[in-house]
Amino acid sequence: MAKQKTIYVCKECGGETVNWAGKCPHCGEWNTLSEMKMESGSGRGRNSRQFVRAQQPVLLSKIDDEQEIRFSTGISELDRVLGGGAVTGSLVLVGGAPGIGKSTLLLQMCGLLEDRKIFYISGEESERQLKLRAQRLGVDECEVYVLAETDIDNILSSVDENEPDILIIDSIQTIYDSAISSAPGSLTQVRECTMRIMNACKKKGLTVFVVGHVNKEGSIAGPKVLEHMVDCVLYFEGERNTYFRLLRAEKNRFGSTNEIGVFEMAESGLKCVDNPSEMLLSGRPENSPGTCVACVMEGSRPILAEIQALLSPAAYNASRRSNGVDYNRAAMLLAVLEKRGGLPVSNCDSYINVIGGLFLDEPAADLATVLALASSYVDKPLGTDLAAIGEVGLSGEIRSVNALNLRLSEIARLGFRRCVIPAHARDEIKEYEGLTLIPVNNIRAALRAVLGKNE
Numbered sequence: 001m002a003k004q005k006t007i008y009v010c011k012e013c014g015g016e017t018v019n020w021a022g023k024c025p026h027c028g029e030w031n032t033l034s035e036m037k038m039e040s041g042s043g044r045g046r047n048s049r050q051f052v053r054a055q056q057p058v059l060l061s062k063i064d065d066e067q068e069i070r071f072s073t074g075i076s077e078l079d080r081v082l083g084g085g086a087v088t089g090s091l092v093l094v095g096g097a098p099g100i101g102k103s104t105l106l107l108q109m110c111g112l113l114e115d116r117k118i119f120y121i122s123g124e125e126s127e128r129q130l131k132l133r134a135q136r137l138g139v140d141e142c143e144v145y146v147l148a149e150t151d152i153d154n155i156l157s158s159v160d161e162n163e164p165d166i167l168i169i170d171s172i173q174t175i176y177d178s179a180i181s182s183a184p185g186s187l188t189q190v191r192e193c194t195m196r197i198m199n200a201c202k203k204k205g206l207t208v209f210v211v212g213h214v215n216k217e218g219s220i221a222g223p224k225v226l227e228h229m230v231d232c233v234l235y236f237e238g239e240r241n242t243y244f245r246l247l248r249a250e251k252n253r254f255g256s257t258n259e260i261g262v263f264e265m266a267e268s269g270l271k272c273v274d275n276p277s278e279m280l281l282s283g284r285p286e287n288s289p290g291t292c293v294a295c296v297m298e299g300s301r302p303i304l305a306e307i308q309a310l311l312s313p314a315a316y317n318a319s320r321r322s323n324g325v326d327y328n329r330a331a332m333l334l335a336v337l338e339k340r341g342g343l344p345v346s347n348c349d350s351y352i353n354v355i356g357g358l359f360l361d362e363p364a365a366d367l368a369t370v371l372a373l374a375s376s377y378v379d380k381p382l383g384t385d386l387a388a389i390g391e392v393g394l395s396g397e398i399r400s401v402n403a404l405n406l407r408l409s410e411i412a413r414l415g416f417r418r419c420v421i422p423a424h425a426r427d428e429i430k431e432y433e434g435l436t437l438i439p440v441n442n443i444r445a446a447l448r449a450v451l452g453k454n455e
Contacts, residue, residue, distance in 0.1 A: 008033040009187055013225075036188045070254075074112025077263060077272045078105065080299075081234060081247050083255015086166075089205045090254065091198050093172075093227065095212045096236030101245055101263070101270055102211050104137065105236070106168050108269050111139025118143070119164040123150045123174030137269040150184065152177050152193045156200055164206070169197065171211040172226075194226055227251060238265075238357055244279065245270065246357065259299035277304040277414055280356040286384050290376030293387040293416070294368035295407040296360055302403070302410040304387070306355040307365065309372035311348040318347060324354025325369060326361060333369050333392060340396025341370070341443045343377050363391035364401040367420060367446065374447055382450055385417035396442045400426045408432055420446055 008020050010033055015026030017033065024032050070085045079085045086092070096102045103125075110118050111134075122130050127146050134140040145162065149155050152175050159167060169175065175193045176184035183189070194210070201208045210230070227233050231253045238245040247261035262273040273279050281304055285291065290309045295302050307325070322330040330352050338345050352369065354360055367390035375382050389407055391399040400422040401407075411419050412432035421429070423439035440446040 007036050009036045009191075009225075010034075011187070034187050036182075036191075071116075073109045075105070075109055075272060076274070077247060077261030078109065080301075081249050081252075081255075081259050081261045082232065083249075083252055083259070086207050087231070087254045088207055089202060090231040091201045091208045091210065091229070092232040092234065093210050093212055093230040094234045094236060095214050097214055100236050100238060101265060102236050103133070103170050104269055105247075105263070106170065106209055106211070107134060107139060108137055110144045110168070111137065111142040113166065114143065116165040117162075118145065118166045118168065119159065119162065120144050120146045121155055121167070121169045121175075122146060122148045123169070123171060125170075150174050150176055152196055156196065159200060159204070159206070163204070167197075167201075167206050167208045169208070169210045171213060173213055190226060194229055198229055244273070244356065256299050258297075259301065260303075277302075277410060280305055280358070281414070284355075284384065287381045289379050289381050290372055292368040292372040292375065292382055293411075294360065294365040295387060295389055295411055296358075296362045296365055297403055297407070302407050303358075304410065304414060305358050305360060305365070307360070307368050307372045308353045308355065309369070309376045310351040311345060311373060311376045314347055314349045318349055320350045322352040324357070324359050325352050325365070329366075330369070332394070333366060334373065336392055336394060336396055337370055337373055337443065341374065341447055343374060345373065345377055348377070362401075363399075364389055364407070366390060366392035367398060367443075370443055371420070371446060371450060374451060378451060380451055383418070385415075386420070386450060387411045387416045387418070388420040388446075390420065390422045390440075392443060396444065398422045398440050398442060398446065400424060402426070405430050408435065408437075411435065418450075420450060 007016050007018055009016055010024040010026060010029065012029045012032045013024065013027035015024060017025055020033055023030050069088045071088070072079055072085045094102050094106065110120065120130070126148050130146055131140060145164065147158055155175070172190055172194060173185040176189050177192050180188050180192060197208060197210065200206060232249065233251040235248045235250055236245060237248065243265050245263040245265060247263065249255070249257045249259060251257060262276040262279065263270040264273050281293065284306055292307055293304050294307055295304050320331060320334070334345055334350055337343055350373065368388040370392055371382060371388050389401060389404065391401055393399055404421065404425055404427045408419060409432065412435040417434060418436050418438060420438045420440055423441045429437065438449050440449055
């Protein structure tokens with residue numbers, strides 16, 4: 001009988017140690033080590049963690065690249081995030097909170113792929129429940145083979161017999177290996193089952209989509225090494241009580257990680273939003289202080305986002321809250337606004353919010369954030385026809401950003417009449433019909449140009 005050996009695995013970096021410790025010796029994170037039992041005398045446990053190659057090494061220059069390895073999923077926003085489509089022989093992990101729309105997205109993809117054999121492994125729903133969902137989405141007539149199974153041995157055995165082109169596992173937290181004593185969803189089960197799925201994916205050339213739930217911290221449930229094993233990690237984000245969903249690539253070996261996909265949740269399923277800027281700006285208040293529009297780049301796509309700010313006199317200690325903007329960057333912009341812009345905002349409670357659930361981590365949104373804060377402080381609207389682009393430095397200077405012409409083209413297309421830009425732009429600025437450019441060197445010049453504030 002195989003002898004069990006206990007090790008401890010870090011959920012953040014995947015490092016292993018034989019003794020428990022409060023701090024991981026590999027990455028330095030605290031309280032991340034979890035107990036994991038291994039079969040020390042079992043050959044199967046070792047084979048499950050190794051990738052056995054039957055073929056001989058091939059010279060890179062001799063590899064045939066004529067065969068198409070990328071194919072369209074039929075969903076334009078999903079193709080955009082994947083880098084132009086799914087890759088044959090890749091393992092894609094789709095993460096998100098329960099009920100956010102992961103299964104809906106993959107089931108809709110099944111209805112659009114008519115020329116490929118698809119296996120849908122349902123570990124959470126029965127075949128009847130999945131049929132009812134497919135009827136609601138209008139994809140119940142598609143050629144998809146459904147298997148309600150949670151045993152990894154039975155799943156891989158069925159894959160060997162039927163040889164599908166695409167395998168969907170929903171979800172990895174429900175799959176278990178009977179040779180491992182821990183419960184489904186544990187660190188050991190998730191890690192070993194994913195490794196066996198990855199081996200089958202690479203040897204057979206399968207395209208595998210694995211659904212994974214997230215924990216309360218917002219990361220994929222299970223060990224961090226799970227994200228290192230797969231080829232692509234997609235996060236499905238959004239509030240369950242809103243209609244819009246964002247799909248982001250946290251990791252992508254075959255494309256960019258900067259692209260996002262925007263979906264709208266309707267009664268018939270998810271619909272692609274081809275123009276997210278119009279969606280994010282819909283319902284914007286007119287002539288309201290404390291709001292300004294910024295243009296950020298999500299990969300190759302320019303997106304307009306509305307930044308709202310509210311400043312009110314603080315009764316005691318001033319508090320600061322930011323949603324959609326990094327807290328430390330928001331604090332820096334408030335300090336620059338007071339020191340270089342001449343507005344005493346340190347005695348005010350400050351609140352910053354980005355509409356639509358976006359998180360703006362690009363410096364190009366700095367100027368719009370500063371103008372929104374100043375507009376709220378003086379209680380004077382900037383106007384609904386104004387946008388702003390630029391990075392703000394600690395000296396109050398306005399620095400240029402990349403792809404400025406592409407951003408201005410999107411701003412002009414959506415009907416904006418004025419745009420505040422850096423005076424020292426790196427790109428050669430083009431002229432856009434109906435759009436007046438306001439070049440500024442620092443935030444004092446920007447405040448004077450749009451709010452009439454004197455030096």
